[in-house]
Amino acid sequence: MAVTHLDNARMAGVSRTSIKVPWVSFIKYALLLLLAFMFVLPLLWMVSSALKIDDQVYRVPPIWFPVPAHPENFYNAWNRYNFSLFAFNSVVRYAIPSTILVTLSSAIVAYGFSRLHWVGRNLLFGLCLATIMIPAQVTLVPLFITFKQLGWLNSYQPLVIPGMFGSPWFIFLLRQFFMTIPQELSDAARIDGASELGILTRVIMPLSVPSLIAVALFQFLATWNDYLGPLVYINNQQLFPLALGIGLLRRALSETGTTGLVYPYLMAVSALVTVPILFLYFFAQRRFIEGITTTGMKG
Amino acid sequence: MASLTKSIRNSFTESTTQRRTTLLGLLFVSPWLIGFLVFTLYPLLSSMYYSLTRYDLIRPPVFIGLDNYIELFTDDPSFETVMRNTLFYVGLSAPLGVITAFLMANLLNSKVVGRSWFRAIFFFPSIIPAIVTAAVWQFLLNIQFGAINGYLQQIGAQTIPFLSNPSWTKPSLIMIHVWAQGGAVVVFLAALQDVPRSLYEAATVDGANAWQRFKSITVPMCTPAILLNLVTSFIAGFQNFTLPNQLFPDGGPSLSAEMYTTYLYRNAFTYLRMGKASALAWLLFLIIIFFTVLFFRTSRNWVHYGGD
Incomplete structure (x- = not known):
């Protein structure tokens, strides 16, 4: 609350200095509207194209509001392949288990890096942060070989199991938050005989719900959007997540050319896959913004 | 409150407490530590090894020294x-x-x-x-x-x-x-x-x-x-x-x-x-x-x- 007041005061301070020159704020709004227009345009194109039939797709000049619109495309595109199954795979097989595992394990590790004082803690935490720099592609080949030997190809194990071991970004984010919780709360719980795990689950985590939600949101997004991971490990169409399903529609594009509603279907499914993210963003806008500003991680 | 816990802490000998908290700390970060060893360090090192081999997933890897790197650059x-x-x-x-x-x-x-x-x-x-x-x-x-x-x-x-x-x-x-x-x-x-x-x-x-x-x-x-x-x-x-x-x-x-x-x-x-x-x-x-x-x-x- 205090922060909000401070922000308001700051903004008021800014407006006092900038409103002195009206044309400055005119240019500012003109620029903002222009930028916003350019940023929205591709998404508008996606939705409008999803509502077209072939004849409307190839019209010059382009049509932005197709009349008549063809909302049945959404239904037909979704059932062109078994997208309900792909959505099930994305959410139940991948996003949910991965999100739960990564959030819990990162919280446990973050606790060790923030609420306990021990020799070598900072050294290991430095190492943990340094691993953020290692690109996933560097470990891709040996991990693929290992998972192949384990017989884990064509399953979600290679994508979900590593989440049991925390993720450096999330450990960092949660640690930053855990550090701000007064040590006295832990001390009081210890006197009451709580174990460290008990303190984590009954004191620290209930106080850190916003950061835990931020972590869960980021992981859910990462798995929902993941393309490279499933591309490498999953070949069986019955196991495809949404991203690979969209890949199937795209392949139709190169095989059958540009007829048969290929573009409208591709846009329709793209829009349907984007809608849950839109909801997620609007319901949890603050969590997103806070998470990004704490870590500097960009979506 | 803080002074009370301090006195409780002091009732342990310094080294026992230290060893105990270090073990506890390691226990809490062990998921990451194990993950680091298995999913980062090991792949990093084995990637180094594979980079010195010819390997097509079917036949066993053949050691060829720096040939892959030399090929890339020349x-x-x-x-x-x-x-x-x-x-x-x-x-x-x-x-x-x-x-x-x-x-x-x-x-x-x-x-x-x-x-x-x-x-x-x-x-x-x-x-x-x-x-x-x-x-x-x-x-x-x-x-x-x-x-x-x-x-x-x-x-x-x-x-x-x-x-x-x-x-x-x-x-x-x-x-x-x-x-x-x-x-x-x-x-x-x-x-x-x-x-x-x-x-x-x-x-x-x-x-x-x-x-x-x-x-x-x-x-x-x-x-x-x-x-x-x-x-x-x-x-x-x-x-x-x-x-x-x-x-x-x-x-x-x-x-x-x-x-x-x-x-x-x-x-x-x-x-x-x-x-x-x-x-x-x-x-x-x-x-x-x-x-x-x-x-x-x-x-x-x-x-x-x-x-x-």
Whole structure:
């Protein structure tokens, strides 16, 4: 609350200095509207194209509001392949288990890096942060070989199991938050005989719900959007997540050319896959913004 | 309360307590530690080993020394093209993305009506699936009936071969990157909120105009955030996979859009050259370390941390 007041005061301070020159704020709004227009345009194109039939797709000049619109495309595109199954795979097989595992394990590790004082803690935490720099592609080949030997190809194990071991970004984010919780709360719980795990689950985590939600949101997004991971490990169409399903529609594009509603279907499914993210963003806008500003991680 | 716990702590001998807390600490971080050993350190080292072998997943790996690396630098014209493409892409997309994000954040960092709506619009493209981004832009930039070329055709102008001309493929990828840069806007907005108002007030009293205030206060105070965004964009730029993979499945016309990671993926999973792919992976690792160190070294000359 205090922060909000401070922000308001700051903004008021800014407006006092900038409103002195009206044309400055005119240019500012003109620029903002222009930028916003350019940023929205591709998404508008996606939705409008999803509502077209072939004849409307190839019209010059382009049509932005197709009349008549063809909302049945959404239904037909979704059932062109078994997208309900792909959505099930994305959410139940991948996003949910991965999100739960990564959030819990990162919280446990973050606790060790923030609420306990021990020799070598900072050294290991430095190492943990340094691993953020290692690109996933560097470990891709040996991990693929290992998972192949384990017989884990064509399953979600290679994508979900590593989440049991925390993720450096999330450990960092949660640690930053855990550090701000007064040590006295832990001390009081210890006197009451709580174990460290008990303190984590009954004191620290209930106080850190916003950061835990931020972590869960980021992981859910990462798995929902993941393309490279499933591309490498999953070949069986019955196991495809949404991203690979969209890949199937795209392949139709190169095989059958540009007829048969290929573009409208591709846009329709793209829009349907984007809608849950839109909801997620609007319901949890603050969590997103806070998470990004704490870590500097960009979506 | 604190003194009570202190006395309880003191009742243990110093070394027992220390050993106990160290064990406890290690226990809590052990998930990460095990994950680090199994999913990072081991693959990193075995990737080093595989990079010295010829390995197609079917027959056992054959040790061939540095041949994969030597091939990349002396006997693989594609690698040179890929390196040029990647450096061109990263070298332009990272600074351009950071500059536009910084300007957008500055436009938003004042009492703007609908501020959170603008922020949402700028941020949203960065969280939609890359495969959706690829599909939408492929259509948008289509030479015949994409939105842009549709209008160009109508006015009788030349259409732009965004995706089919080698000199346009990389600029198109860069344009898409700038569109999907919203996360950086959020980071910059937070940094701008932290600039003390008193600095602006003092400068205004001294007669500094808006541009001078921007140049001498806003930019220097935001240099830590600029550094952060530059480094993360650089690293992400080298790893850009989904967009080039989707828009240019074969590497684009004249291989003009083949990027480092698409080339790595192609070697590993299309040609089944795991050894060469591992050599590429290790080089990528070294390149990223090199640039990160370079950024932080040179940052001493241009990044201002609060207090000085």
